[in-house]
Structure formats: C-alpha cells, structure tokens
Amino acid sequence: MTIYDLIFYLFAAITVISAFFVVTTRNIVYSAYYLLFTFFGVAGIYVLLGADFIAVVQLVVYVGGILILLLFGVMLTNRITNVQIKTGTIKIAPAAIGVALFAGILGAALLKTNWKTINSEIPISTTHTLGLLLIQQYAVVFELLGILLLIALIGAASMARK
Amino acid sequence: MTQIGLNHFLFVSTVLFCLGIFGIITRKNAVMVLMGIELILNSANINFIAFAKYGNFGYQGQIMALFVIILAAAEAAIALAIVLNIYKTFSTVNVDEIDTMKD
Numbered sequence: 001m002t003i004y005d006l007i008f009y010l011f012a013a014i015t016v017i018s019a020f021f022v023v024t025t026r027n028i029v030y031s032a033y034y035l036l037f038t039f040f041g042v043a044g045i046y047v048l049l050g051a052d053f054i055a056v057v058q059l060v061v062y063v064g065g066i067l068i069l070l071l072f073g074v075m076l077t078n079r080i081t082n083v084q085i086k087t088g089t090i091k092i093a094p095a096a097i098g099v100a101l102f103a104g105i106l107g108a109a110l111l112k113t114n115w116k117t118i119n120s121e122i123p124i125s126t127t128h129t130l131g132l133l134l135i136q137q138y139a140v141v142f143e144l145l146g147i148l149l150l151i152a153l154i155g156a157a158s159m160a161r162k
Numbered sequence: 163m164t165q166i167g168l169n170h171f172l173f174v175s176t177v178l179f180c181l182g183i184f185g186i187i188t189r190k191n192a193v194m195v196l197m198g199i200e201l202i203l204n205s206a207n208i209n210f211i212a213f214a215k216y217g218n219f220g221y222q223g224q225i226m227a228l229f230v231i232i233l234a235a236a237e238a239a240i241a242l243a244i245v246l247n248i249y250k251t252f253s254t255v256n257v258d259e260i261d262t263m264k265d
Contacts (some may be wrong), residue, residue, distance in 0.1 A: 023185035049211045061195040066238045073193045088190040096185040103180040117216040140262040152236035159243040
C-alpha cells in the first residue's frame with residue numbers, strides 16, 4: 001500500500017463520514033460545520049486527481065463563500081435567542097430504504113461496467129492550461145458565466161432587501 | 163488490496179450523491195435541503211475530475227467542474243434570498259409547512 005493509497009483512504013473517510021453527519025445531525029449549525037469537513041475532503045480528492053487549481057477554487061468558493069452564506073441563512077431564519085436550532089425530519093424509513101436501493105443499483109452499475117481507463121499524465125500545475133482554455137476555447141462560456149453571476153448577485157440583493 | 167483507480171473515486175462520489183438525496187428527502191429545514199444539493203454537486207464534480215484523469219478528455223472535465231462550482235455559488239445566493247423571503251412571509255422555513263399553493 002503506497003502513500004497515495006493511504007492519503008486517498010484518509011480523505012475519502014473524512015468526506016464520507018462528515019457527509020453522513022451532515023444529513024443525520026439534527027442541529028443545523030453542527031451540520032454546517034460538518035459540511036466544512038466534507039468540502040475539505042473533496043478538495044483533497046481533487047488534489048489526488050491532479051486538479052490543483054480546482055481544489056483551491058473549491059476551498060475559496062465553497063468554504064469561503066457558500067458555507068458562510070449557508071451559516072448566514074441559518075442565523076437569519078431562526079430566532080437567535082433560541083439555543084436549539086433544530087431541523088425536523090420526515091419519512092426517514094422510506095427514504096433510507098429508497099436511497100439504499102438506489103445506492104445498490106448505482107454501485108452494481110459501477111462495478112459491472114468495464115471502464116476503459118488510461119492513466120493520463122497530468123502535469124504538476126494545471127493553472128496555466130486551464131487559464132488558456134478559459135480565454136480561448138471556452139471564452140464565450142466564460143463571459144456568459146460572468147454575466148450570470150452578475151445577474152444572480154443583483155437578483156439576490158434586490159430580492160433579499162425588499 | 164487493489165491499486166487506487168477510477169472505481170474508488172466513483173464509489174466515493176456515489177456515496178456522497180446518495181447521502182445528498184437522503185438529506186434532501188428527509189430534512190424539513192430549507193437550508194438543510196440546500197446543503198443536500200451542495201453534496202450532490204460535489205459528487206458530480208468528483209466524477210467530472212475523475213473522468214478527466216482516467217479518460218481521454220484532456221482538461222475538459224476540470225473546466226466543467228469549474229463551471230459547476232460557479233453555478234453552485236450563483237444558486238446558493240439566489241436560494242438563500244428566496245429562503246429569507248419565505249421566512250419573512252411565513253415565519254418558518256420548514257418546507258412541509260409552506261403549502262398555500264396546494265389549496
């Protein structure tokens with residue numbers, strides 16, 4: 001077992017275990033903190049797959065942006081004086097059975113499929129290539145996403161303040 | 163113990179996806195439903211990047227993962243604005259109690 005395998009199992013365990021607690025803890029604030037560990041684990045998996053730039057973007061956008069936004073959402077939609085910020089749950093048993101069946105089907109499809117894999121050599125740093133792709137081949141998509149983000153921010157601000 | 167390959171990464175993303183679906187179905191609080199959606203988007207991203215490494219697609223998978231992250235940011239901002247408005251109108255964010263359009 002190489003060091004690569006060990007690191008993979010470590011990050012996979014962090015991701016899966018904290019994701020499990022995200023969806024089972026009743027306290028919403030704890031769930032948000034467990035989500036932090038899930039995002040860290042996923043960023044580690046990205047690094048193992050040779051996507052260093054995506055991993056940094058994951059940390060900056062998810063941990064720095066989306067998670068803070070979610071925490072704000074929790075704080076603003078519950079009475080702060082109320083210590084018990086809990087969420088109710090519905091239909092746990094049918095949902096668990098359905099999701100377990102679905103997971104079984106997905107897992108079986110995953111194991112039965114004969115994936116043709118090549119181990120492509122990803123260079124040490126992907127930032128240069130990704131940047132060139134973004135302003136050459138995907139320039140239109142890049143601009144459209146910029147406009148989309150602007151629209152989303154204006155829309156969110158105007159919706160939230162009236 | 164087999165060597166780490168595509169299957170291992172796909173397995174992690176499968177587990178994340180199913181946990182996200184479970185969260186969306188069972189949680190009542192709208193913010194928790196959003197957290198489930200974030201889990202699902204992350205699992206899709208792991209798939210994109212795993213296939214970018216083990217398939218013959220070059221960097222396209224990584225670019226798509228980048229776009230997914232951008233869309234997730236936009237989606238979270240809009241969704242939280244909607245949740246805040248729902249809280250102002252109904253004084254609750256439990257998705258099973260907001261059923262005025264059902265009548």
